Amino acid sequence: MSHGTLFIISAPSGAGKTSLVKTLGEETDNLLVSISHTTRPMRDSEMDGVNYHFVTKEQFNEMINQSAFLEHANVFGNLYGTSESWVKEMLAKGKDVMLEIDWQGSEQVRRLMPNCIGIFILPPSKEALHDRLHGRGQDSEEVITKRLSEAREEISHYAAYDYLIVNDVFGAAVADIQSIIQASRFKMTTQAENHQELLQELLS
Secondary structure, eight states: OOOOOEEEEEOOTTSSHHHHHHHHHHHSTTEEEOOOEEOSOOOTTOOBTTTBEEOOHHHHHHHHHTTOEEEEEEETTEEEEEEHHHHHHHHHTTOEEEEEOOHHHHHHHHHHOTTOEEEEEEOSOHHHHHHHHHHHOOSOHHHHHHHHHHHHHHHTTGGGSSEEEEOSSHHHHHHHHHHHHHHHTTSHHHHHHHTHHHHHHHHO
8 A cells, every 4th residue: 555645734824725725625535634633712613623623731731741743833822733643544544644734833744754745825915815814704903913923934934845836816726736736646656656566567
């Protein structure tokens, strides 16, 4: 069985990465989206175990002590972490896995799993980023202002990723990311592993 590929998607708040990841998970074969653990309060539209695994700070810190996370980070005062055992289990089963994490988490994952593929999402403009954050209606004006101020820091790490996508037209951005996923499945190392018997037969 071939080994799956780990994909990382990062972006500043408001660039649309959550919507992109949701659509990719629904419309891309053999792609699983990792569900992070977080101490952030659950929003009315969210479900535990679907959007996030919502835990207390005490539970989260206990998981850190048990080395349960592939990566974890403090984002806007809330803790987020990715289950290492789940990711590795899915990859071993030949499933591709996508992580929606920030640049801090991406750095941690790349140190442990250097073969992962990083995709950074940009908004089409500062104005679009501002409008999207306000249009969500999920955060207070104070939180929105903080997210906008942090956007530049997040974007400054774009060069650490393998691919750069501008999320201007949503459908086009989804297609662009799917093309990256599809191309990765035809890499020499992956295909050679998938077709060992055929290669042995043809070369015998």
